[in-house]
Amino acid sequence: xxxxxxxxxxxxxxxxxxxxxxxxxxxxxxxxxxxxxxxxxxxxxxxxxxxxxxxxxxxxxxxxxxxxxxxxxxxxxxxxxxxxxxxxxxxxxxxxxxxxxxxxxxxxxxxxxxxxxxxxxxxxxxxxxxxxxxxxxxxxxxxxxxxxxxxxxxxxxxxxxxxxxxxxxxxxxxxxxxxxxxxxxxxxxxxxxxxxxxxxxxxxxxxxxxxxxxxxxxxxxxxxxxxxxxxxxxxxxxxxxxxxxxxxxxxxxxxxxxxxxxxxxxxxxxxxxxxx
Amino acid sequence: xxxxxxxxxxxxxxxxxxxxxxxxxxxxxxxxxxxxxxxxxxxxxxxxxxxxxxxxxxxxxxxxxxxxxxxxxxxxxxxxxxxxxxxxxxxxxxxxxxxxxxxxxxxxxxxxxxxxxxxxxxxxxxxxxxxxxxxxxxxxxxxxxxxxxxxxxxxxxxxxxxxxxxxxxxxxxxxxxxxxxxxxxxxxxxxxxxxxxxxxxxxxxxxxxxxxxxxxxxxxxxxxxxxxxxxxxxxxxxxxxxxxxxxxxxxxxxxxxxxxxxxxxxxxxxxxxxxxxxxxxxxxxxxxxx
Numbered sequence: 212x213x214x215x216x217x218x219x220x221x222x223x224x225x226x227x228x229x230x231x232x233x234x235x236x237x238x239x240x241x242x243x244x245x246x247x248x249x250x251x252x253x254x255x256x257x258x259x260x261x262x263x264x265x266x267x268x269x270x271x272x273x274x275x276x277x278x279x280x281x282x283x284x285x286x287x288x289x290x291x292x293x294x295x296x297x298x299x300x301x302x303x304x305x306x307x308x309x310x311x312x313x314x315x316x317x318x319x320x321x322x323x324x325x326x327x328x329x330x331x332x333x334x335x336x337x338x339x340x341x342x343x344x345x346x347x348x349x350x351x352x353x354x355x356x357x358x359x360x361x362x363x364x365x366x367x368x369x370x371x372x373x374x375x376x377x378x379x380x381x382x383x384x385x386x387x388x389x390x391x392x393x394x395x396x397x398x399x400x401x402x403x404x405x406x407x408x409x410x411x412x413x414x415x416x417x418x419x420x421x422x423x424x425x426x427x428x429x430x431x432x433x434x435x436x437x438x439x440x441x442x443x444x445x446x447x448x449x450x451x452x453x454x455x456x457x458x459x460x461x462x463x464x465x466x467x468x469x470x471x472x473x474x475x476x477x478x479x480x481x482x483x484x485x486x487x
Numbered sequence: 488x489x490x491x492x493x494x495x496x497x498x499x500x501x502x503x504x505x506x507x508x509x510x511x512x513x514x515x516x517x518x519x520x521x522x523x524x525x526x527x528x529x530x531x532x533x534x535x536x537x538x539x540x541x542x543x544x545x546x547x548x549x550x551x552x553x554x555x556x557x558x559x560x561x562x563x564x565x566x567x568x569x570x571x572x573x574x575x576x577x578x579x580x581x582x583x584x585x586x587x588x589x590x591x592x593x594x595x596x597x598x599x600x601x602x603x604x605x606x607x608x609x610x611x612x613x614x615x616x617x618x619x620x621x622x623x624x625x626x627x628x629x630x631x632x633x634x635x636x637x638x639x640x641x642x643x644x645x646x647x648x649x650x651x652x653x654x655x656x657x658x659x660x661x662x663x664x665x666x667x668x669x670x671x672x673x674x675x676x677x678x679x680x681x682x683x684x685x686x687x688x689x690x691x692x693x694x695x696x697x698x699x700x701x702x703x704x705x706x707x708x709x710x711x712x713x714x715x716x717x718x719x720x721x722x723x724x725x726x727x728x729x730x731x732x733x734x735x736x737x738x739x740x741x742x743x744x745x746x747x748x749x750x751x752x753x754x755x756x757x758x759x760x761x762x763x764x765x766x767x768x769x770x771x772x773x774x775x776x777x
Binding site: 221238239254257303306308325331333334338340360417421423437455462463469481482483485 | 493494496497498500501503504505507508511512514515516518519522577580581583584585586587588590591592593594595596597598599600601602603604605606608609610611612613614616619621624627628651654655656659660663664697698701705708711712714715718719720732733736737740741746749750752753754756757759760761763764767768770771772
C-alpha cells in the first residue's frame with residue numbers, strides 16, 4: 212500500500228517539478244527557437260513554436276553586419292587570459308596556506324575575501340581615469356588586469372578549500388619511502404590537485420565571461436566582449452528579435468554548457484566554502 | 488613539520504597575491520577618497536580646488552540620491568524575497584523523489600549562466616515589449632490590455648528579470664543544504680505524527696537556516712551592484728524611477744563627468760556595502776575555524 216502511494220506522489224512531484232523547470236528555462240528555449248526564424252515569423256501573431264521555416268541566415272547576418280566573432284574572440288581572450296594569470300598567481304598562495312599554515316593564514320584569507328566586498332562602483336572613477344591616462348581603455352589587456360584582480364580572491368579561496376582536502380599523511384608516507392621533493396610534487400600532489408584546479412578554472416571562466424560592470428564601462432568598440440556587444444542591441448537593433456536571438460544564443464551557449472558541468476563547484480566557489 | 492625555510496618559502500608564494508590585492512584595494516580607494524573632496528569636473532579643465540564635504544552635501548541632498556537609496560532597497564529587498572522564498576520551495580521540491588531529477592536541475596539552474604545583458608534584453612524585447620512581446624500576446628489572447636512594463640512599472644520589471652537570474656543560485660545552494668539533511672530524521676518525525684508543516688517548520692527550516700543566511704548575504708553583495716540590467720533596459724528612467732545607487736554614481740561620473748560628486752557617491756556605496764560585508768565575513772570566518 213505504502214509503495215502505491217509513494218509512486219503516485221513521485222509522479223505528482225515529477226509533474227510539478229518538470230512544469231516549473233520548463234517555465235524557468237522557457238526564455239532560453241524561446242531565444243534559441245527565435246534565432247532560427249525570419250524576422251517576420253519572430254513577431255508573428257499568434258507566436259509560432261516549432262512549425263516555422265528553420266533558417267540560419269540570422270547567424271550569418273549578425274556576423275556580416277557587426278563582425279560578431281571579433282567580440283566573441285575578445286570574450287574568449289579576456290576570460291581565459293584573466294583565469295590563467297589568476298591561477299598562476301593564486302596557486303602558490305593557496306598551496307602554501309593549505310600546506311604550511313601560519314597564525315596569519317586565517318587573517319590573510321579573510322582579508323582577501325573582504326576585497327571582494329568592495330562595490331565596483333566605489334572605485335569606478337579612479338580606475339576609469341587611470342585607464343584613460345595609461346591608454347588602457349578599450350584594450351583586452353586592461354580588462355584582463357581588472358578581471359584577474361576582481362576574481363583573484365575567489366580563485367585563492369576555492370583552491371584553498373580544495374588543497375585543504377589533500378591529506379598530509381600521504382606526503383609523509385611518500386617521504387618515508389624516500390621520494391624526492393620533485394617526485395613528491397609531480398607524482399603525488401599534482402594528480403590530487405588537478406581536479407580542484409580544473410573546477411576553479413571552469414567557474415572563473417564563467418564569472419569572467421559574464422562580468423558586466425567593468426566590461427561595459429571600460430570598453431567601447433575595439434575590445435568590447437560579448438556582454439558589451441549585446442548591450443549595443445538595446446536600441447534599435449533589439450527590435451529585430453531574430454538577430455538579437457542569434458547573437459544571444461551564440462553568446463550564452465558555450466557558458467551554459469560549461470556551467471552545467473560545474474554545478475557543484477559553483478556552490479563551493481560562490482559561498483567561499485560556507486555551504487558544501 | 489613547518490621549518491624556517493618552508494615558512495619563508497610560503498611567504499614568497501603568498502606575496503604576489505597579497506601585494507596585488509593590496510594595490511587593487513588601496514590605490515583606487517585612496518584616489519576615490521581624494522577626488523571626493525575636490526571640485527573636479529572633466530568638462531572644466533584647470534585647477535581642482537579642495538572643497539571639503541561639498542560633494543557629499545551635494546550628493547546626499549540631491550533628490551535623486553533619496554530615490555536611488557529607496558530603489559536600491561526595493562531592488563535588493565524584492566529580489567531577495569522572491570529568490571529566497573522561491574529557492575526554499577524549489578529546493579524542497581527538487582529534493583523529493585522524482586523521475587529525471589538531474590534534467591530538471593539543469594533546467595532550473597540555466598538562467599544563472601546567461602550573461603546579464605542578454606537576459607535583460609531578451610526579457611525586455613521578446614517578453615515585456617507591449618506590442619510584440621510574448622506577454623502582450625498572452626494578454627490579448629485572454630482579452631486583456633497589454634501591459635507596458637518598462638513605462639508603467641520599470642523597477643518591478645527589473646526586479647522580475649534579476650530574480651529570474653538569481654533564483655537558480657538560491658535554489659542550488661539551498662538544495663545542497665537540503666541534501667545533507669538526514670532523511671531518517673524526517674521519517675522518524677513522520678512516524679511520530681508530525682505533519683508536513685511541522686516537519687518543514689521544525690526540521691527543514693532550522694537545517695537550512697545557515698544556508699539561507701549565506702544566500703541572503705552573498706546575493707546582497709551582488710545585488711547592491713546591479714548595473715547592466717538597468718543600463719540596457721531603462722537607463723535608470725523614466726526620470727529616476729529605476730536608478731539605483733550604482734547607476735547614480737555611474738551617471739554622475741561617466742555621463743555628467745562630475746568626478747568629485749561621483750567619488751563621493753562611491754564612498755557612500757562602499758560604506759553601505761561594508762555594513763552587509765561585516766555580517767557575511769563573520770559567518771564565513773566562523774566556518775573557517777571548524
